[in-house]
Amino acid sequence: MGAERAYQQGCDGGDVEGCVELTELYRQWEGGPIHVRKSQALLERSCARDDGGLACHALGEFFLLPGSVPANRERALRAWDRGCFVLEDSSSCYELLESAAESEAKDPAALHRLKVQACKTRMTVSCEAVGLTPPRAEAHHRRLLAACDDGDPDACGEVALAQETGFGLAEDPGAALETGARACTGGSGLGCLVVARLHDVGAGAARSPSGVVDYASQACERGESDGCALLAKQLAEGRGVARNVLKAQEAQRRACALMSETQRKQQCQQ
DSSP, X not given: OHHHHHHXXXXXXXOHHHHHHHHHHHHXXXXXXXXXXXXXXXHHHHHTSTTOHHHHHHHHHHTTXXXXXXXXXXXXXXXXXXXXXXXXXXXXXXHHHXXXXXXXXXXXXXXXXXXXXXXXXXXXXXXXXXXXXXXXXXXXXXXXXXXXXXXXXXXXXXXXXXXXXXXXSOOOHHHHHHHHHHHHHHXXXXXXXXXXXXXXXXXXXXXXXXXXXXXXXXXXXXXXHHXXXXXXXXXXXXXXXXXXXXXXHHHHHHHHHHSXXXXXXXXXXX
C-alpha cells in the first residue's frame, strides 16, 4: 500500500506520472479494487493538462482494456490524437501509426502528416520516412532524463525504452542497457524488460540467454506482459534455463492476463 500512497500523493500534487502509475497499480492488483471510474477520471483529467501526454497515451490504452469500460477504439484514438498532435507524446504517435498500419482505409496525406508529427517527437523511423532531421529531445523526455538523473527508477525505465527504440531520444542500445539495468535495480519493470530484450538480440552487449531469463522474470513479476511472454519463450525453448513447458504455459497465461484486449485477441489463443 506504500506505493499507492506515494503515487496518490504525487497525483494529488499535480504529477501526471503519479496519476498514471496509480492507475497502473490499480490494474495490476489481482483480486483487489480496480477503481475503474476513478482511473478513467484521473487519466482524463491528466490528459487535459498541458503536460499530460503520458496520460493521454495511458488513457487510450485504458479504453481498450478488458473489464474496465466497453472497448471503444474511437475514444482511444482521440486520446492518442491529443497526445501526439497537441502534446507531442511519442508513445501516442506510435499508437496512431500502428492503428494506421492496421486500417484498411488508407489516406496518404494523413499518414504523411502523422509521420511528420511523429518526427517532432523524435521518432527517428518517421523522420527517415519523411526526410527530416530529428529535433532535440521533447520536453517530456527532458523531464524524464532529469528525473532519472535524480534517481527515479520509473523515469529511468522510460528513458531506457526511448534509448532502445529511438522514440523520443536518439537510439542508443548501449545507453539503454545501462539505463535499463539501473532502472531495474531500482524496481522498474519496464527497465527490466528493456534489458531483457537487449540481451535477447545482442544489442548493446553480447547475447545472453541467462540474462534474458533473469531480467524477463523480474519484468514479469512487476507486471510487464512482454516480460512474461519473453520468459515463456525462453522456458519453452530451454534457452538460458532448463526447458519447462508447464512453467512456460504459466508465464504465457500471466502475459495474456496483463495484455490489453486488443493485444490478447492478436497474441493469445482462446
